[in-house]
Amino acid sequence: xxxxxxxxxxxxxxxxxxxxxxxxxxxxxxxxxxxxxxxxxxxxxxxxxxxxxxxxxxxxxxxxxxxxxxxxxxxxxxxxxxxxxxxxxxxxxxxxxxxxxxxxxxxxxxxxxxxxxxxxxxxxxxxxxxxxxxxxxxxxxxxxxxxxxxxxxxxxxxxxxxxxxxxxxxxxxxxxxxxxxxxxxxxxxxxxxxxxxxxxxxxxxxxxxxxxxxxxxxxxxxxxxxxxxxxxxxxxxxxxxxxxxxxxxxxxxxxxxxxxxxxxxxxxxxxxxxxxxxxxxxxxxxxxxxxxxxxxxx
Ligand code: SF4
Numbered sequence: 001x002x003x004x005x006x007x008x009x010x011x012x013x014x015x016x017x018x019x020x021x022x023x024x025x026x027x028x029x030x031x032x033x034x035x036x037x038x039x040x041x042x043x044x045x046x047x048x049x050x051x052x053x054x055x056x057x058x059x060x061x062x063x064x065x066x067x068x069x070x071x072x073x074x075x076x077x078x079x080x081x082x083x084x085x086x087x088x089x090x091x092x093x094x095x096x097x098x099x100x101x102x103x104x105x106x107x108x109x110x111x112x113x114x115x116x117x118x119x120x121x122x123x124x125x126x127x128x129x130x131x132x133x134x135x136x137x138x139x140x141x142x143x144x145x146x147x148x149x150x151x152x153x154x155x156x157x158x159x160x161x162x163x164x165x166x167x168x169x170x171x172x173x174x175x176x177x178x179x180x181x182x183x184x185x186x187x188x189x190x191x192x193x194x195x196x197x198x199x200x201x202x203x204x205x206x207x208x209x210x211x212x213x214x215x216x217x218x219x220x221x222x223x224x225x226x227x228x229x230x231x232x233x234x235x236x237x238x239x240x241x242x243x244x245x246x247x248x249x250x251x252x253x254x255x256x257x258x259x260x261x262x263x264x265x266x267x268x269x270x271x272x273x274x275x276x277x278x279x280x281x282x283x284x285x286x287x288x289x290x291x292x293x294x295x296x297x298x
Contacts, residue, residue, distance in 0.1 A: 005060040013040055014072050015132050015170065016254070017201075018104065021070035022061045022097065026054055026089055030076025032108060035136075036146040036219045037174065039210035041076050048081065055092050062096035070102045079107035079131060083119040090126045104130035109150050109158025120165030130200075131162055132170045138193025139186050142178045145219050152193050159197050170201035173239070175257070176232040177207050179216075180225040183235045191242035201249050202265070204239070206232060206256040229258055230283050237276045240269065 009028050014021065029044035062068070071093050073079075079086070093103055105128070112120070112131070137143055138152045150158075159169050171194060178186040194202060209216050216224045227235070236252070236259075245265040250272070252261040259279050261272050 005064040006057045009044070009075075011040070011043070012074060013076075014074060015104075015106075017170070018070060018072040020068070021072040021104075022065045022068040023072050023074050024054060024057055024061065024089070024093070025049060025075060026073045026078040026081060026086075026105075028075055031080045032077065032149050034147050034149070035134075036211070036215060037136075037177070037207060037209060044075070046076075048085065051085070051088055054089055058089070058092045058096050065097075067099055068097055069099050070104070071097060071100055073103065073105035076106055077108050077111055078105040079111040080114075083115050083123070086123060086128070087126070090123060090128050094127055100127060102130055103128045104132065107131040107133055107162075109133065109155045112158040112162045113154065117161065117165055120162060120167060124166045128167065130168045130170060132172070133159060134172045134174075135159075135190075135193065135197075136172070136174045137177050137186050137190050138173075139178070139182065139189035142182055142186055146177065147219065152189065156193060156196055159199070163197075168200040169197070170203065171197060171199040173202070173204050175204045175206045175236045175239070175252075176227050178224075179220070180227050180231060181223055183227065183231065184238065187235045187238040188242055191239050191244075195242075195244040198245055199248055201251070202243075202245070203250070203254065204236060204252040204257065205254045206258065208256055230280055233259065233276060233280050233283075237273060237280070240265075240272060240276070243269070 009025060012023065012025070014023055027046065027048050029041040029046040031046045033041055033046060073089070090103060093100060135155050136146065136148055140151050143151055159171070162169055173190050173194065213224070213226065243265055248265045250261070250263055250265050252259070259276065261275060263272050
């Protein structure tokens with residue numbers, strides 16, 4: 001029987017790249033918990049865990065995973081914690097995990113803006129070197145409709161502030177977020193914002209609607225027109241075409257994506273676009289597919 005040293009408050013989520021990390025729940029749930037497309041923490045009421053409980057988990061995990069090099073702070077946006085609450089946690093991780101080289105957390109841009117440059121630098125100096133940020137879109141119309149609590153401007157300001165302190169970011173964009181009507185402005189404004197951010201990591205996910213299409217229709221005042229998969233892939237192509245990045249590691253390999261893509265941008269941009277073009281052409285050639293047939297996973 002597998003023994004795990006601590007009891008998590010389920011459900012527990014972490015980014016795919018933190019698969020081997022020790023996961024420490026510093027907070028429970030998401031302090032915002034209101035994005036139209038997200039049901040990750042709908043069963044949880046946001047809570048800051050007492051430091052003694054967090055420290056207990058850190059010590060127990062460190063004993064069980066003495067060679068862990070990554071520690072991820074859960075849940076939804078643990079970076080919402082104030083500097084005064086985060087620093088003792090980061091210090092305890094450094095004290096117990098002898099080999100840790102990266103501490104990371106989910107964050108909203110507003111959580112970054114709530115800290116001073118000096119506080120961010122101090123967190124960075126003590127090992128908190130990566131933030132995962134669901135930017136979702138660079139288009140303000142869409143950000144308002146999905147109830148994101150951020151704008152393109154606040155996102156640019158917040159992420160730039162993290163970068164200025166030496167903290168890297170991993171940025172996520174949702175393909176298909178605006179349906180047919182907003183597809184072009186979503187792709188172009190997202191490419192524009194991400195290009196200004198130039199994050200270390202960029203990934204795309206594809207929209208799914210856990211609360212059903214009706215909720216989306218309500219948020220969009222009836223304006224949400226679902227896309228075919230080919231339309232979503234065309235949108236992804238437009239987004240990638242307009243990215244101007246310098247050494248960003250791109251991954252579009254989430255389970256929600258119908259085509260798996262990855263590479264370093266701009267070096268692999270042409271290869272990625274060629275792959276996308278091939279898949280789009282192939283789907284368009286399927287008899288009676290009409291671009292609608294479920295692609296499965298490439
Ligand atoms: S901020 Fe993130 S975790 Fe919270 S509701 Fe929005 S998408 Fe979900």
